[in-house]
Amino acid sequence: MLGSPESAMIERRSLHLEIVERVRPLIVESELVPGSKVPEKALCEQFNVSRTPMREALKVLAAEGLVRLEPNRGAWVTSVTVDEVNEVFPVLTVLEALSGELACAHITDGEIRAVRKLHDRMMKSYADRDLALYFKINQQIHHAILLAARNDTLTKSSEALSARMQRARYAANMSEDRWAEAVREHEQIIAHLEARDAKRLGTVLADHMRNKQASVLRWLHADEAEDSATG
Amino acid sequence: MLGSPESAMIERRSLHLEIVERVRPLIVESELVPGSKVPEKALCEQFNVSRTPMREALKVLAAEGLVRLEPNRGAWVTSVTVDEVNEVFPVLTVLEALSGELACAHITDGEIRAVRKLHDRMMKSYADRDLALYFKINQQIHHAILLAARNDTLTKSSEALSARMQRARYAANMSEDRWAEAVREHEQIIAHLEARDAKRLGTVLADHMRNKQASVLRWLHADEAEDSATG
DNA sequence: ATAATAAATTTTGAATTCATAATTGAGTCA
DNA sequence: TGACTCAATTATGAATTCAAAATTTATTAT
Numbered sequence: 001m002l003g004s005p006e007s008a009m010i011e012r013r014s015l016h017l018e019i020v021e022r023v024r025p026l027i028v029e030s031e032l033v034p035g036s037k038v039p040e041k042a043l044c045e046q047f048n049v050s051r052t053p054m055r056e057a058l059k060v061l062a063a064e065g066l067v068r069l070e071p072n073r074g075a076w077v078t079s080v081t082v083d084e085v086n087e088v089f090p091v092l093t094v095l096e097a098l099s100g101e102l103a104c105a106h107i108t109d110g111e112i113r114a115v116r117k118l119h120d121r122m123m124k125s126y127a128d129r130d131l132a133l134y135f136k137i138n139q140q141i142h143h144a145i146l147l148a149a150r151n152d153t154l155t156k157s158s159e160a161l162s163a164r165m166q167r168a169r170y171a172a173n174m175s176e177d178r179w180a181e182a183v184r185e186h187e188q189i190i191a192h193l194e195a196r197d198a199k200r201l202g203t204v205l206a207d208h209m210r211n212k213q214a215s216v217l218r219w220l221h222a223d224e225a226e227d228s229a230t231g
Numbered sequence: 232m233l234g235s236p237e238s239a240m241i242e243r244r245s246l247h248l249e250i251v252e253r254v255r256p257l258i259v260e261s262e263l264v265p266g267s268k269v270p271e272k273a274l275c276e277q278f279n280v281s282r283t284p285m286r287e288a289l290k291v292l293a294a295e296g297l298v299r300l301e302p303n304r305g306a307w308v309t310s311v312t313v314d315e316v317n318e319v320f321p322v323l324t325v326l327e328a329l330s331g332e333l334a335c336a337h338i339t340d341g342e343i344r345a346v347r348k349l350h351d352r353m354m355k356s357y358a359d360r361d362l363a364l365y366f367k368i369n370q371q372i373h374h375a376i377l378l379a380a381r382n383d384t385l386t387k388s389s390e391a392l393s394a395r396m397q398r399a400r401y402a403a404n405m406s407e408d409r410w411a412e413a414v415r416e417h418e419q420i421i422a423h424l425e426a427r428d429a430k431r432l433g434t435v436l437a438d439h440m441r442n443k444q445a446s447v448l449r450w451l452h453a454d455e456a457e458d459s460a461t462g
Numbered sequence: 463a464t465a466a467t468a469a470a471t472t473t474t475g476a477a478t479t480c481a482t483a484a485t486t487g488a489g490t491c492a
Numbered sequence: 493t494g495a496c497t498c499a500a501t502t503a504t505g506a507a508t509t510c511a512a513a514a515t516t517t518a519t520t521a522t
Contacts, residue, residue, distance in 0.1 A: 013302050015506070016290055041473080050507045052283065055475085056290045059247060063294045065384075071244050072474060072513055087384045090333070094325040102321070153296075153318040157388060246476070272503080281477045286505085303483055303504060 019047060019057035027066045027077055028166050034079030038067055064160050080168040082220055088161050089213035095158040096142070096209045097202035100189075102149035104198035112194055115144050119190045126183050131174070141186070145193070145205075170219030178215050185211070250278060250288035258297045258308055259397050265310030269298055295391050311399040313451055319392050320444035326389040327373070327440045328433035331420075333380035335429035343425055346375050350421045357414050362405070372417070376424070376436075401450030409446050416442070 023043065026032045032039075044054050058075045061067045067075045078084075107115075122137040142162075146155045174182075185208045192201035254274065257263045263270075275285050289306045292298045298306045309315075338346075353368040373393075377386045405413075416439045423432035 014300065051474090052506050052508090056287050056506095059287050060290055060294050063291050069245065074474065074514095084384075087382050090329060090382065091326070091385050091388060094329045095322070098321060098325045151318050151321065153315075153392070154322050157322060157392075161384070161388075282504090283476050283478090287476095305504065 015049060015053040016056035016060065019043075019049060019053055020060050022047060023057060023061060024064075024066060024163065027061070028163050030167055030169060032077045034077050034167060036077050038075035038077055040074060065164050078164075080165065080216075080220065082217065085165070085168070085213060085216050085220065088165055089209065089216070092158065092161045092165065093206050093209040093213070095154060095161070097206040099146045099149045099151075099154055099158060100193075100201035100205040101198040102151055102154070103145045104193065104196045104201055106150040107145075107148035107193070107196075111144065111148050115141060115148075115193060116190060118144065119186065122186065123183070126179070131179075134179075138186075141189075165216065168216045168219060170216045173219040173222055174215055175218075178211070181211065182208070246280060246284040247287035247291065250274075250280065250284055251291050253278060254288060254292060255295075255297060255394065258292070259394050261398055261400060263308045265308050265398060267308050269306035269308055271305060296395050309395075311396065311447075311451065313448065316396070316399070316444060316447050316451065319396055320440065320447070323389065323392045323396065324437050324440040324444070326385060326392070328437040330377045330380045330382075330385060330389060331424075331432035331436040332429040333382055333385070334376045335424065335427045335432055337381045338376075338379035338424070338427075342375065342379050346372060346379075346424060347421060349375065350417065353417065354414070357410070362403070362410075365410075369417075372420075396447065399447045399450060401447045404450040404453055405446055406449075409442070412442065413439070 023032075023038075038058060040051065040054060040058070044051055047054075058067055058069065062069045062075065066078060068078050069075050118137055118141050122134055122141065125133040125137060143159075146158055149155070185204060188204045189201065189208065192204060254263075254269075269289060271282065271285060271289070275282055278285075289298055289300065293300045293306065297309060299309050300306050349368055349372050353365055353372065356364040356368060374390075377389055380386070416435060419435045420432065420439065423435060
């Protein structure tokens, strides 16, 4: 046993949570492919843990909506469907708006400067046409705003739903027009944040999220078309 | 073994979920007292299940925020604190507003009539000064609106947070004035729903929730005062 | 060759076991 | 009495075991 490298092993505190935090990115990053079966045994071997904590972790991931448990048939990676997008995004939209409003009330000057730095770096990544970097910084900005809202419940709810949507790797599909629009929205986001204009920041964040929803839907439809063409 | 009555036993499908749905009300109804240890062994005996599915269930309940897991010290029933109320209610408020807006778009005439019936019965319970019944129907109304929103993600998120707040059994503390105010708000809720006025329904539901938050906070403070007086 | 059935294998769900950590309680000493 | 130690007990976390269900493979009949 134990053919896995040292770095893949887990020893600290709450084992099942440790596993949740290791398996979740595998799902979010689509390393575990949507619609496929979660390879329970292989994951146990990979992390060198027994089935008990792994199965506990899968139950938590099921509660988060990242896997679906079929009685006597195991755990399956959920996939991003049109219906799911149309369900999750409206919720995410109001949470995002709330995070903006609360952030304006609680964010420190130092945190605003930090977001500004992220924003400027993101603009550079746009100028450089570095989509991957753009998306990474993008997420960091949204995360920073959530943290500034000083509401763990909001952060947890929002990031759980975000994780479900993040699996849609629609980035590659994003049009030049949409990218330019997103950039303009982000200019407004940083401006309203620096002005601590809660209402306007909430509104633009909500609009931003609705546009993202539309973008993800376009990606989903393109994906479907591709499937029916090649498959 | 097995001194528990037939009705307390569990046999169907997904055992851990079955347990979640049995233990959750014990927490929401405060039969498991806030701040106390979850009696894992006793619950296993009560439901006649082994520790494995019980512990899986506790992990799910921890994800929902109803219990807190302390490594090597077991599971503890979380209690409703001022900080938690001030965190959860703002989120609940925007979700409730969203549910109203979506409900206006999707609710059927039949469902509206059903909510109207609930509303009228609730008004009668108010006239009868039957607080317990009032609260029960109240919840049914909010649940009916959530269902009419046709968004499972929203329903799940909202009811998970509601469950956490429901443990605050602030009803007994609700003032006559607050009760009268809540009733007026409900008159508006049913009116806007029947008019399918999404924006206004969203707004009044949000206001209603904010008033509820204030009411819960008053109850919490009264409770604290009582503690420092008697304890 | 194909479909249907039956046997073998694997996977799943849940009980049990076992090592370790935490708690309790008895005994000791100031 | 009260604080402190250390043994006994209990609870916890996680691996293992075991029965049942599902899946795969082999076999038979058409």
